[in-house]
Amino acid sequence: MSLDSPKEHAIELVGIDKKFGTVHANKNINLTVAKGSIHGIIGENGAGKSTLMSILYGFYQADHGEIRISGKPVTIRDSQAAIAAGIGMVHQHFMLVENFTVLENVMLGAEGGQLLAKGVASARKELKRLEDDYGLEVDPDAVIEELPVGSQQRVEILKALYRGADILILDEPTGVLTPPEADHLFKVLRVLRDQGKTIILITHKLREIMAITDTVSVMRRGEMVATRKTAETTVEELAELMVGRRVLLRVEKGAANPGGVLMSVRNLTVKDSRGVTMVDDVSFDVRAGEIVGIAGVAGNGQSELLEAIAGIRKPSSGEIFIDGKPVAGVDPAGLRDLGLAHIPEDRHHMGLVLKFEEYENSILGYHRDPRYGRGPLLDLEAMRKDAEEKIGKYDIRPPNPRLRTANFSGGNQQKIVVAREIERDPKMLIIGQPTRGVDIGAIEFIHKRIIEMRDASKAVLLVSVELDEIRSLSDRILVMFAGKIVGEKSGEAGEQTLGLMMAGIAA
Amino acid sequence: MDYFDIFISILGSAVRLSIPLLFTALAGLFSERAGIFDIGLEGKMLASAFAAACVAYWTGNAWFGLLGGISVSIVFSFVHGFASITNRGNQIVSGVALNFVAAGLTIVLGQAWFRQGGRTGQVPPEGRFSSIVLPGADMMRDVPIIGPLYANVISGNNVLTYIAFLMVPISWWVLYRTRFGLRLRAVGENPGAVDTAGISVAWMRYRSLIVAGFLCGFAGTYLSIAQSAAFINNMSAGKGYIALAALIFAKWKPVPVMLACLLFGFLDAFANFMQGKSLPLIGEVPVQIFQALPYILTCVLLAGFIGTARPPKAGGVPYTKER
Numbered sequence: 103m104s105l106d107s108p109k110e111h112a113i114e115l116v117g118i119d120k121k122f123g124t125v126h127a128n129k130n131i132n133l134t135v136a137k138g139s140i141h142g143i144i145g146e147n148g149a150g151k152s153t154l155m156s157i158l159y160g161f162y163q164a165d166h167g168e169i170r171i172s173g174k175p176v177t178i179r180d181s182q183a184a185i186a187a188g189i190g191m192v193h194q195h196f197m198l199v200e201n202f203t204v205l206e207n208v209m210l211g212a213e214g215g216q217l218l219a220k221g222v223a224s225a226r227k228e229l230k231r232l233e234d235d236y237g238l239e240v241d242p243d244a245v246i247e248e249l250p251v252g253s254q255q256r257v258e259i260l261k262a263l264y265r266g267a268d269i270l271i272l273d274e275p276t277g278v279l280t281p282p283e284a285d286h287l288f289k290v291l292r293v294l295r296d297q298g299k300t301i302i303l304i305t306h307k308l309r310e311i312m313a314i315t316d317t318v319s320v321m322r323r324g325e326m327v328a329t330r331k332t333a334e335t336t337v338e339e340l341a342e343l344m345v346g347r348r349v350l351l352r353v354e355k356g357a358a359n360p361g362g363v364l365m366s367v368r369n370l371t372v373k374d375s376r377g378v379t380m381v382d383d384v385s386f387d388v389r390a391g392e393i394v395g396i397a398g399v400a401g402n403g404q405s406e407l408l409e410a411i412a413g414i415r416k417p418s419s420g421e422i423f424i425d426g427k428p429v430a431g432v433d434p435a436g437l438r439d440l441g442l443a444h445i446p447e448d449r450h451h452m453g454l455v456l457k458f459e460e461y462e463n464s465i466l467g468y469h470r471d472p473r474y475g476r477g478p479l480l481d482l483e484a485m486r487k488d489a490e491e492k493i494g495k496y497d498i499r500p501p502n503p504r505l506r507t508a509n510f511s512g513g514n515q516q517k518i519v520v521a522r523e524i525e526r527d528p529k530m531l532i533i534g535q536p537t538r539g540v541d542i543g544a545i546e547f548i549h550k551r552i553i554e555m556r557d558a559s560k561a562v563l564l565v566s567v568e569l570d571e572i573r574s575l576s577d578r579i580l581v582m583f584a585g586k587i588v589g590e591k592s593g594e595a596g597e598q599t600l601g602l603m604m605a606g607i608a609a
Numbered sequence: 610m611d612y613f614d615i616f617i618s619i620l621g622s623a624v625r626l627s628i629p630l631l632f633t634a635l636a637g638l639f640s641e642r643a644g645i646f647d648i649g650l651e652g653k654m655l656a657s658a659f660a661a662a663c664v665a666y667w668t669g670n671a672w673f674g675l676l677g678g679i680s681v682s683i684v685f686s687f688v689h690g691f692a693s694i695t696n697r698g699n700q701i702v703s704g705v706a707l708n709f710v711a712a713g714l715t716i717v718l719g720q721a722w723f724r725q726g727g728r729t730g731q732v733p734p735e736g737r738f739s740s741i742v743l744p745g746a747d748m749m750r751d752v753p754i755i756g757p758l759y760a761n762v763i764s765g766n767n768v769l770t771y772i773a774f775l776m777v778p779i780s781w782w783v784l785y786r787t788r789f790g791l792r793l794r795a796v797g798e799n800p801g802a803v804d805t806a807g808i809s810v811a812w813m814r815y816r817s818l819i820v821a822g823f824l825c826g827f828a829g830t831y832l833s834i835a836q837s838a839a840f841i842n843n844m845s846a847g848k849g850y851i852a853l854a855a856l857i858f859a860k861w862k863p864v865p866v867m868l869a870c871l872l873f874g875f876l877d878a879f880a881n882f883m884q885g886k887s888l889p890l891i892g893e894v895p896v897q898i899f900q901a902l903p904y905i906l907t908c909v910l911l912a913g914f915i916g917t918a919r920p921p922k923a924g925g926v927p928y929t930k931e932r
Binding site for chain 1: 786787788789790791792794795798799801802803804805806807808922930
């Protein structure tokens with residue numbers, strides 16, 4: 103296979119340029135993807151990966167530049183045109199109709215006529231063929247919302263193949279998968295490649311790039327900064343290319359020096375609004391000077407557990423103790439007074455009011471503190487001074503307390519929340535997804551702060567769906583599956599062991 | 610009159626009263642399953658009642674009247690679509706605005722054209738939909754039970770009534786057996802899935818609103834030139850809202866929609882019947898209590914006594930392409 107003959111190029115992007123207002127999302131991007139290969143595109147949030155792929159899939163039009171498919175220039179005005187050009191996309195948030203069956207979802211947009219009856223039989227047959235060819239087994243009559251996430255993703259892939267896609271774009275495909283599910287996905291992708299399909303994998307996980315891709319391109323701030331053969335590069339080189347400077351991938355921390363128990367949870371059961379038991383009879387302790395990590399695939403009760411401890415969700419039974427005092431039923435303000443700080447999982451919905459200015463968010467929840475005003479009035483001057491101090495200490499950019507919070511990047515928004523909670527010097531810190539949607543540079547910073555909290559003899563409870571994060575920060579790891587804690591491991595536990603526990607296979 | 614005769618007469622009146630609800634609820638079914646809340650059904654019904662009465666009065670032809678009613682209702686649908694689909698406005702606000710426009714405009718135009726305090730002129734008999742006697746109705750009348758039911762409930766209605774009931778299986782078939790229906794249901798649940806499949810979300814939603822306008826036009830026409838012989842101020846009198854309640858009660862499904870509308874129609878007929886009658890032991894009950902029954906029932910039902918009603922997931926949310 104010669105890389106130089108244009109016929110062997112599944113995709114060529116030449117000089118793609120895209121601006122959104124003042125944001126230059128893609129700067130003169132050139133990219134060549136060889137037919138029958140798995141090509142990774144890696145970069146931080148906001149590096150322009152998604153924009154580039156959206157242009158390829160017809161969601162946006164490039165301002166300049168040319169797209170060539172198999173050497174031929176094409177114009178992709180909408181998704182219909184992309185599908186016609188043989189491009190299929192598996193979105194990060196699945197584009198599935200949840201109360202439809204697998205078959206209905208696959209047929210949507212390719213029904214084969216005005217009446218459904220005719221198309222159903224042939225779609226069923228075609229699905230069976232795809233299943234046999236690529237090992238993508240799914241029951242065509244199953245309703246999507248009843249399928250596990252891994253199967254839903256297979257439906258997305260089937261949708262693309264059903265429409266005759268030769269080029270498959272996967273956007274952050276493993277974010278919602280358990281490690282075994284991710285392995286299964288990779289197996290499917292290899293089969294697809296070996297049958298001649300071209301695959302573009304967008305991710306921010308370096309490990310995945312190394313595990314599955316043939317070539318990898320790195321994007322940074324809207325530019326394509328490098329393309330490497332995966333076999334000829336290293337994780338360290340890629341990380342440096344992504345960030346533009348050397349980064350520490352693994353947090354350095356000394357041994358933990360745990361003291362007395364600060365927080366204990368006993369037989370806690372929490373139900374969600376539909377009455378489904380999300381946390382099922384959970385008990386554990388967190389001691390001063392240790393980080394306890396809760397690992398698990400999203401949706402196994404970690405969020406509800408965190409909310410119950412933070413006083414946002416009322417547990418249906420069980421007890422939570424802080425310093426030996428029962429606190430179930432105490433509201434979040436009361437818990438804060440007891441020395442509990444909470445960095446919520448979702449900064450947009452819980453941690454921040456995006457329309458507020460930065461300094462307003464930096465005291466949110468602590469507005470009754472006499473430092474920030476007396477009686478019903480706020481002391482804006484004191485608030486701004488306080489915000490400026492935090493901005494300096496946490497290197498929040500741009501350093502402007504009067505800027506609307508929505509205008510900060512994800513990493514800087516997260517730093518605003520982290521600064522607000524940690525600078526109160528709490529005794530206990532509970533954190534959900536500390537680095538979701540945060541760039542590598544800020545991840546390093548936030549991780550360091552968390553370790554510092556531990557070293558200052560605070561009790562830290564960490565919930566994250568990023569197994570790497572749990573493993574590099576935690577002194578003890580609890581694994582949650584289907585609402586229960588299925589086991590406890592030390593911070594050194596292997597990824598394989600934890601992965602199996604997260605999938606509910608081993609304890 | 611024995612109890613059976615009374616029952617038959619209430620039943621006949623229940624069917625007649627449920628027809629505008631049925632057309633309107635089916636209209637709502639199409640727009641809401643596509644993800645567009647349509648609180649403006651009330652206004653559409655009122656405007657089309659007015660248009661039907663005017664056209665029927667001028668032309669003396671009921672079918673032209675129907676055409677007028679449908680056209681105006683579809684125009685209202687387009688306004689709603691332009692505000693809430695093209696410009697991504699709030700669907701409730703747009704719908705409420707249309708209700709106000711309809712309530713005001715019908716009075717102003719009616720007064721300007723007919724000078725009868727907002728009424729239109731009396732529509733001549735050939736401009737109305739009159740009752741059709743089905744074959745054998747007279748012969749059947751004396752057969753016990755089935756006879757009166759056939760003669761007084763099933764027979765003797767106008768053509769719009771039969772069309773209304775015909776619309777139920779047709780709606781079901783369109784929603785569940787055609788490509789249009791599949792895409793319509795999908796766009797109300799996850800417009801992103803429809804968009805990425807290369808189908809225009811906006812055009813799908815516009816088409817659902819056109820269907821809704823079409824059906825709602827029948828409802829208005831029925832009010833002014835089938836049930837009555839002229840347009841009267843505010844003659845829809847909240848029926849559009851009751852139809853929405855029936856739609857929720859029926860969990861957005863065609864056959865249950867029909868049953869819910871018949872139930873509300875029956876309550877309405879029962880209230881009319883109880884006017885001035887006294888109940889044993891209690892004595893005469895104010896008629897307002899019976900008139901309030903459908904509304905009270907609606908409140909009770911909507912307060913969650915029908916189990917979880919799961920509305921279309923994307924309902925009320927304007928679609929924005931976001932990546």
